[in-house]
Amino acid sequence: MAQTESAEKSGTRAEMREExxxxxxxAAEVVFAEAGFGGATMQAIxxxxxxxxxxxxxxxxxxxxxxxxxxxxxxxxxxxxxxxFDTEAEPEIALRRxxxxxxxxxxxxxxxxxxxxxxxxxxxxxxxxYLETTLQAWTETRVAVIRRWIAEGRIAAIDPxxxxxxxxxxxxxxxxxxxxxxxxxxxxxxxxxWQDATETVCGIVLRGIGLDPGAPR
Amino acid sequence: MAQTESAEKSGTRAEMREExxxxxxxAAEVVFAEAGFGGATMQAIxxxxxxxxxxxxxxxxxxxxxxxxxxxxxxxxxxxxxxxFDTEAEPEIALRRxxxxxxxxxxxxxxxxxxxxxxxxxxxxxxxxYLETTLQAWTETRVAVIRRWIAEGRIAAIDPxxxxxxxxxxxxxxxxxxxxxxxxxxxxxxxxxWQDATETVCGIVLRGIGLDPGAPR
DNA sequence: AGAGACCTTGACTGGTTGGTCAGGTCTGCT
DNA sequence: AGCAGACCTGACCAACCAGTCAAGGTCTCT
Numbered sequence: 001m002a003q004t005e006s007a008e009k010s011g012t013r014a015e016m017r018e019e020x021x022x023x024x025x026x027a028a029e030v031v032f033a034e035a036g037f038g039g040a041t042m043q044a045i046x047x048x049x050x051x052x053x054x055x056x057x058x059x060x061x062x063x064x065x066x067x068x069x070x071x072x073x074x075x076x077x078x079x080x081x082x083x084x085f086d087t088e089a090e091p092e093i094a095l096r097r098x099x100x101x102x103x104x105x106x107x108x109x110x111x112x113x114x115x116x117x118x119x120x121x122x123x124x125x126x127x128x129x130y131l132e133t134t135l136q137a138w139t140e141t142r143v144a145v146i147r148r149w150i151a152e153g154r155i156a157a158i159d160p161x162x163x164x165x166x167x168x169x170x171x172x173x174x175x176x177x178x179x180x181x182x183x184x185x186x187x188x189x190x191x192x193x194w195q196d197a198t199e200t201v202c203g204i205v206l207r208g209i210g211l212d213p214g215a216p217r
Numbered sequence: 218m219a220q221t222e223s224a225e226k227s228g229t230r231a232e233m234r235e236e237x238x239x240x241x242x243x244a245a246e247v248v249f250a251e252a253g254f255g256g257a258t259m260q261a262i263x264x265x266x267x268x269x270x271x272x273x274x275x276x277x278x279x280x281x282x283x284x285x286x287x288x289x290x291x292x293x294x295x296x297x298x299x300x301x302f303d304t305e306a307e308p309e310i311a312l313r314r315x316x317x318x319x320x321x322x323x324x325x326x327x328x329x330x331x332x333x334x335x336x337x338x339x340x341x342x343x344x345x346x347y348l349e350t351t352l353q354a355w356t357e358t359r360v361a362v363i364r365r366w367i368a369e370g371r372i373a374a375i376d377p378x379x380x381x382x383x384x385x386x387x388x389x390x391x392x393x394x395x396x397x398x399x400x401x402x403x404x405x406x407x408x409x410x411w412q413d414a415t416e417t418v419c420g421i422v423l424r425g426i427g428l429d430p431g432a433p434r
Numbered sequence: 435a436g437a438g439a440c441c442t443t444g445a446c447t448g449g450t451t452g453g454t455c456a457g458g459t460c461t462g463c464t
Numbered sequence: 465a466g467c468a469g470a471c472c473t474g475a476c477c478a479a480c481c482a483g484t485c486a487a488g489g490t491c492t493c494t
Contacts, residue, residue: 016441033338038257039253041480041481043480051442054485058441062483063481117334117338117393121250121334121396123251135397139401158417158421161401162413180348183345196376203373204380204425205425206425208425259451259453260451269473271455271472274454280452
């Protein structure tokens with residue numbers, strides 16, 4: 001019973017190791033999201049993925065190393081999505097696509113978003129270097145693009161940073177504050193609500209910077 | 218030395234008690250904001266306000282009770298600010314005033330905002346009742362007002378909830394994600410930047426729902 | 435089949451934390 | 465002055481937690 005996991009077909013050694021690590025990372029992401037780094041316990045993570053606590057320490061040297069891996073994984077997903085902000089496309093298209101993508105992430109990677117929020121909120125002790133390098137660089141390229149749009153008179157003259165923050169904040173709100181949103185909504189958002197919220201956010205942002213949102217969809 | 222606090226003139230018994238409690242709450246707010254509930258220790262809070270740990274337990278029965286008081290205090294401040302959303306005023310005025318007020322709160326009560334965000338993000342285990350009663354009620358009155366504006370054709374037809382979330386998210390972002398904002402900004406926001414950010418948020422939101430932002434200020 | 439690497443796990447440990455308490459100090463009142 | 469009650473605090477404790485370990489199981493390769 002031991003080696004082979006419950007419902008998983010056993011593959012090669014490396015495959016199984018990867019699978020187990022992913023199972024632990026998934027469980028850790030949820031537990032860290034629910035309780036924060038300090039509030040999470042290795043035992044809780046172990047329970048969440050049905051492994052003895054000692055196994056976690058076999059695959060990840062320490063709680064902090066495990067946490068770092070969780071945060072890094074989130075950041076990678078976030079970065080991929082960031083590329084949907086196409087620097088070549090028209091402003092309406094680029095912004096619409098980016099906002100829609102981020103809304104999808106908020107719906108599908110709620111825990112990940114929460115872990116990231118937690119980390120940044122507590123001063124980013126683990127991933128400060130990412131903020132200063134990767135995120136900084138990405139932000140600067142997009143700021144440059146938005147500035148170009150402004151220079152070309154295509155959108156209103158605003159500081160691009162405030163616009164980006166607005167998009168990040170609004171979209172991530174649906175993940176980080178999901179509990180509040182769902183309480184006020186008396187239940188989870190329906191597909192139609194997700195779509196309507198996305199369309200509304202796009203509409204306000206686009207119109208807000210002087211663009212014509214055009215036809216929804 | 219004991220009874221009288223360092224630089225505080227001793228007042229009446231009740232006054233001194235209140236002062237000490239406030240000092241503890243202030244320290245607790247900062248520590249909880251930095252480390253989360255689980256990560257915060259009573260010792261750290263004690264150190265932050267220069268009192269022996271045992272004193273904290275004299276004034277607050279348990280860590281959880283102290284935390285609850287901290288969160289309740291935040292919520293009250295938040296509620297007060299919420300009243301600047303004047304249900305009688307013109308849409309431009311009411312929204313402008315509300316957004317500006319919330320931006321100010323983000324600047325001046327950063328720790329409080331973080332504690333609130335933490336609490337909600339972790340499923341609001343302590344203040345679920347507030348969400349369901351006070352916040353629900355407040356939200357409904359404002360939703361009704363926004364609906365009226367829509368019915369009168371004064372603003373675009375959008376679901377008011379998405380608008381409120383956008384305002385909450387965007388303004389609170391400057392507190393909760395202050396570390397990220399300041400990293401990307403390579404330093405704290407200047408007064409001028411705060412003002413510019415506020416104006417930009419107001420502008421995008423107002424224009425976004427079909428209003429004329431009018432003259433800044 | 436046998437060796438050796440890899441994996442699993444219950445039991446254990448040293449350190450930390452929330453919370454307690456007894457004994458002391460101070461304040462305001464009579 | 466003297467007393468009662470509020471306030472302060474160092475020392476202590478039980479619970480909990482990250483991390484360790486040794487013993488045993490399983491897989492792969494020859």
